[in-house]
Amino acid sequence: MQPLVAPARQIETFAQPSVVRRAARPLCLALVCCCCLLLTACFEARLPDGVVAIVNGEPITLRRLQTLLDSRSPSLGAMRTPSLENMRREYGEALGTLIIYALVRQDLQRLQMAVSPATLEAAFNEVKNDYGGGDGLDKYLTEESLDPAEWRALLLDHLSMLAFEKKVLASGIRISLPELRDYYQTHEDDFQMPETLRVCLISAESRKDVEGFCAVFPGGMSEARKKVQLQCLNVRAGDLPQSWQKAAGALKPGQCATPRQEEGLWRGLALIEKRPPTQMNLAETYPLVENVLREQKMSEAFESWLEKTLAASKIKVAKDIAPDLLAVPPNRDARQGGEGAAAPAAPGGQDDGKALPVPHDEVYEGDIPEGGAGNGTVENQGHAPENGAVKAAPDQSHKRENGSAKRR
Structure with missing residues (x-):
């Protein structure tokens, strides 16, 4: 029984806290697990029945x-091909998760x-509710077909x-502050805001209704x-x-485009205002830059802790499962695993398992103030799309984004 050794830096951020993984995702999780176990794992010819590893x-x-x-x-949000390669990869990265x-x-x-047991019980009751x-x-x-006792143990994890x-x-x-300033100056182009338009999309059953709205736009529209x-x-x-x-x-603020018929409805476009490109200053970007630097340092801290902990640990892995752990998917980069079906996000963070919201613009569906001068003052009613439900797993968040009650 001889330990296998590999560079610790190859272990990226498997099973890291959510704040770290938001910056580090996506990773090729099978490769991460493989490198993790190569550090200190001893592959045992025989472990007790039903045991795949001992940490x-x-x-x-x-x-x-x-x-x-x-x-x-x-x-995962997508159907997977039940191939042997997928199964080997999933078993390997799941075992790496449990080891960490x-x-x-x-x-x-x-x-x-x-x-504490009280904290575990409170979290269990929250999921139950x-x-x-x-x-x-x-x-x-x-x-x-989930074992309640094992599921509860994973909730503790x-x-x-x-x-x-x-x-x-x-x-x-x-x-x-010097770190913040240095990052901002190095990545100043990243904080250039492009030109944006504040527009209203109009639709009605008749052209007359669209034109009636545009006739009083942007003020005096309460009836129209x-x-x-x-x-x-x-x-x-x-x-x-x-x-x-x-x-x-071609529009100027306060103007409407000529209505046109699309998909059985008359549609129009009204421009409230144009916002020119702007450069965010350091004060405006402070929370963004601070979060990026914090995530970087969290990643470094986790890697350092993991390297030291593995060096001082004794990990035994069943010899029969070793090929699954070492089965690295071909033609995949460790930093470009994607969010595909074969590589789910590593568990352990606050936002795991939440359905990722579809990127969308800030939507306003309220009244434009009567008599407004086209300055874009509108009421934000925030009709963002609701996230999909996910299975109750302890390595996934158990609340839906928009606070809906019972999930499917």
Whole structure:
């Protein structure tokens, strides 16, 4: 039994806290797990029945490995090809996840910062309430063939990762003003805001209604707007429908484009204002730059901790599963794994499992003030699209983005 050694820097940010992974995603998780285990893993010819790995004396069972895989499978958002390669990759990266979970829990225990039973119970009840209380969650776990005890153990792992992020990694991170200034000056072009238009998209069953709205635009429209559907938003000219881009470019604030018929409705475009390109100053970018630097330092802190912890740990892995751990997908870069079906995001963060919101512009659907002078003052009613539901897995967030109650 001989330990295998590989450069620690190859271990990127597997199972990192959410704030780190937002900057580090996406990674080729199979390669990450492979490198992780190459550092210190000993491949045992024989482990106890049902055990796939032992981390500093703590066993990781095949049942828990399968529960983790089953719990995250529907969050991928796409159908996967059930190939042998996919299965090997998923088993390998899932085992890497559980190994790091075990190391995190053990370190928290050593530091006397372990998640308390009361905290675990409160989190469990919160998820349970998301499923209507009662036995709703139990029924769901049963329907999805998830072992309730193993699922609860994975919930503890998730909470441990959050505690580790907050109490261990983040506690030693400081961002100085010179660092902020240096980053801003180096990436100044990234904070150039392009020209944007504040427009209203108009639709109605008749051309007369659209023209009636435009006749009183931007003020005195309280009656006219009742006959049309109105959506006002901030948008770059290039993001408008192709058929409206030229018309928008010819408009001045307070003007409407000529109505046209599309898909059985009459549609129009009204320009509230044009916002010229602007350069954000350091004060405006402060929270953005601070967040980027914090994420970078969190990543570095995690890598440093992982390298030291692995060097001091004894990890045994079942020899039969070694090929799965070392099966690196061909033609995939470690930093360009994509958000594809075969490589789900690493668990352990606050926003895991949330359906990613579809990129959209800031939408305003309120009244333009009576008698307005076209200055773009509109009421924001925030009709953002609701995120889709995801399966209740402890390595996924258990609340929907917009605060809806019970999920499917």
